Amino acid sequence: MISNLEQTFRWYGPNDAVTLAAIRQTGATGIVNALHHIPSGEVWSLDEINQRKEMIKAAGMRWSVVESVNIHESIKTAGKQRDEFIEKYIVTLKNLSKAGIKTVCYNFMPVLDWTRTDLDFRLPNNASALRFDAAALAAFDLYILEREGAHRDFSPEQRQKAKEFLNNLTHEEEQQLTSTMMAGLPGTSDVLTIAEFKEHLKKYKDIDAKALKENLAYFLKAIMPDCEDWGIKMCIHPDDPPFPILGLPRVVSTEKDLTDVINSAPSPNNGLTFCTGSLGARGDNDLPGMIERLGPHIHFLHLRNVQREANGSFYEADHLGGSTDMYAVMKSVILEQKRRAETGRDDIAIPMRPDHGHKLLDDFNYNTFPGYSIIGRLKGLAELRGLEIGVKRSIINPQ
Numbered sequence: 214m215i216s217n218l219e220q221t222f223r224w225y226g227p228n229d230a231v232t233l234a235a236i237r238q239t240g241a242t243g244i245v246n247a248l249h250h251i252p253s254g255e256v257w258s259l260d261e262i263n264q265r266k267e268m269i270k271a272a273g274m275r276w277s278v279v280e281s282v283n284i285h286e287s288i289k290t291a292g293k294q295r296d297e298f299i300e301k302y303i304v305t306l307k308n309l310s311k312a313g314i315k316t317v318c319y320n321f322m323p324v325l326d327w328t329r330t331d332l333d334f335r336l337p338n339n340a341s342a343l344r345f346d347a348a349a350l351a352a353f354d355l356y357i358l359e360r361e362g363a364h365r366d367f368s369p370e371q372r373q374k375a376k377e378f379l380n381n382l383t384h385e386e387e388q389q390l391t392s393t394m395m396a397g398l399p400g401t402s403d404v405l406t407i408a409e410f411k412e413h414l415k416k417y418k419d420i421d422a423k424a425l426k427e428n429l430a431y432f433l434k435a436i437m438p439d440c441e442d443w444g445i446k447m448c449i450h451p452d453d454p455p456f457p458i459l460g461l462p463r464v465v466s467t468e469k470d471l472t473d474v475i476n477s478a479p480s481p482n483n484g485l486t487f488c489t490g491s492l493g494a495r496g497d498n499d500l501p502g503m504i505e506r507l508g509p510h511i512h513f514l515h516l517r518n519v520q521r522e523a524n525g526s527f528y529e530a531d532h533l534g535g536s537t538d539m540y541a542v543m544k545s546v547i548l549e550q551k552r553r554a555e556t557g558r559d560d561i562a563i564p565m566r567p568d569h570g571h572k573l574l575d576d577f578n579y580n581t582f583p584g585y586s587i588i589g590r591l592k593g594l595a596e597l598r599g600l601e602i603g604v605k606r607s608i609i610n611p612q
Contacts, residue, residue, distance in 0.1 A: 215554045215609060218514065218546070218565040218601060220594060221245050221277050223585060226265070230579040231587045233272035239591045240598070243277030244269045245318075245566055254285030254298045259308040266312055277564050278513055279309060280318035280486075281450070284432065289323055290416045291428050299435045306436065310443035316564060318486045318513055320450040321429045323420075323461040324413045325396075327453035327491075332393055332583045333572075334528050341572035343584050344528035345454055345494070351375035353394050357387065358407060360414065360460055371524070414460060422462040429464065430477035440482040448484045448512035449474055453491040455498070456525065466495065468503050475510050488515035490568055493537040494527050501541040508549035512560070516542070516597050517568035529569045529584065532593035533600065543597075543604045551609065567593030 221243035222236045236244070248257050248265060269276045282305055285298040309317065320326065330353070334344035352375040354363045364372065382390065395405040405413070420428075433447070440447055455466035464470055471485055485507060492498045504511065518535030519527040533539050546563070553561045570589025572581075579586070 215547075215550050215605070216562045217605075218550075219243050219277060219562045220598065221564050221566040222590065222594070223280065223566055223568075224269075225249060225582055225585065227268070229585075230581045231585065233269065233274065235587050237273050239587070239594055241566075241594065242274055243564055244274050245278045245280045245564070246276055247279055247281055247283075253283040254287070254301060256301050257282070257305040257308055259311055262308055262312045262314065266314065276314050278316045278318055278566075279314055280513075282306070282309075282317055282319055284319055284321060286324070286413070286416065288432050289321060289425065289428055290420060291424075291431070292416075295431075296435075299432060303436055303439050306439060306445050307443055310445055315444050316446045316448065316512055318448050318450055320452070321425070321432075321465060322452055322463065323417055323425065324410070325459075325461075328394065328458060329583070330390060330393060331528075336571070340589070341577070342529040343569060345526060346378075347371075347523075347525040348374045348378040349390060350394075350458060352379040352382075353390055354459055357391055358394075358410070358459065360411075362460065366457075366460065417461055420462065422457075422464050425462045426464045426473060426477070429474065433474070433478035433483055437478045437480045437483055441480060444482075446482055446484055446512040448486040450486040450515070451488050451491040453488070453494070454525070454527075455491055455495050466492075467498060468507070471503070471507055471510075475507070484510040484512040486513040486515060487511045488517075488568065489537055489539070489542055490515065490517035490519050490529070493535070494519050494521065494525075496521055496536070500537055501545040504542065504545035504549060508545070508552070511549065511563065514546065514563055514565040515568040516565055517593065529571065531571075531596075532567060533596050539597075539600065540604065543600050544608065547601070547605050547608055565597070567597055 220241045222241040223245040226249055248261055251257055266276045287294045287298050329343045330346045330349035331344040334342045336342055351367050351371050354360055355375050356379050392404050395410055449465055452463035452466045457463050489500055492500055518530045518532055518537050520530040521527045521536040550561050567590045569584035570586055570593050572586045573588045576586035576588045
């Protein structure tokens with residue numbers, strides 16, 4: 214029997230309403246964490262890293278994966294300080310390696326991280342889920358943000374639906390949509406103003422998908438020698454949602470995109486965070502096939518499910534429900550583990566975490582980060598754990 218996936222749980226640090234003691238009761242052994250209090254682009258000192266590592270160790274778990282060491286916008290836009298911020302990034306990676314933390318998740322999404330239009334979408338059982346509504350996004354882009362050139366990105370029918378959506382919002386609902394769209398990086402409560410966001414957009418005025426891919430390749434080529442020397446596995450997270458929004462390019466959304474990332478700086482240390490939720494929001498992404506073809510480069514797994522709707526809308530479904538065949542995904546993952554075992558690789562227990570759980574039961578009594586309630590993710594982890602055992606026994610040791 215090959216080793217199981219490493220079961221991990223994301224924790225946002227000492228200010229997280231979900232405690233380490235609670236996480237330990239889920240059965241997870243690894244923690245996915247970041248030093249969110251350090252501004253993007255600044256160095257994480259070895260002392261700060263070790264303090265957080267010891268805090269996690271004292272709770273009976275280990276800091277398995279960093280998510281994320283955020284990339285400064287100067288790197289994404291090829292700004293004048295790009296090389297300076299890359300050097301700071303490398304120092305942080307070296308400090309993480311010295312502390313024994315060597316798997317680093319990151320993303321290359323411009324300005325905003327993952328984006329939703331509704332953080333409290335109620336399911337038939339009254340559980341709360343995250344949702345991306347294409348009409349809401351269009352309404353915000355066209356009539357609240359009033360982005361220059363936005364009309365060119367939407368058909369007349371989409372513009373009409375966006376107007377109807379906006380007209381049905383109360384003033385409070387319009388403010389809530391704006392706040393949801395302008396939320397800052399995970400682990401913070403920062404919300405950009407419309408004016409601030411428009412200033413960010415100006416920096417991307419001349420950056421299309423091709424240029425953004427080139428900037429990503431520049432970053433990877435710059436850091437990869439140090440990653441190899443220090444044993445750091447970089448694993449890029451796909452775009453969420455996996456298509457351009459608000460006039461900003463997205464370049465990590467398809468199998469071709471992922472292949473381009475790997476080929477831009479060939480190295481065993483240049484790899485992927487395979488997020489079944491982000492990639493699963495596109496119906497043209499063959500997730501089991503992508504794992505089969507890109508499996509050797511996967512360093513980290515985010516397992517969740519979305520229910521795709523019309524016109525690019527989707528909502529977070531049960532981990533074993535939704536539009537993605539999670540059985541087929543898990544089977545492909547286990548077959549990749551089997552290949553690794555047969556070729557003598559030592560990274561068979563790929564870190565896995567249940568991503569974006571629903572708010573269930575007592576979750577409503579806690580002010581947790583969106584998508585990161587304890588009971589909803591506990592339910593997801595239990596389901597994924599059972600699925601893994603069942604699939605693994607049917608493949609590796611059939612009775």
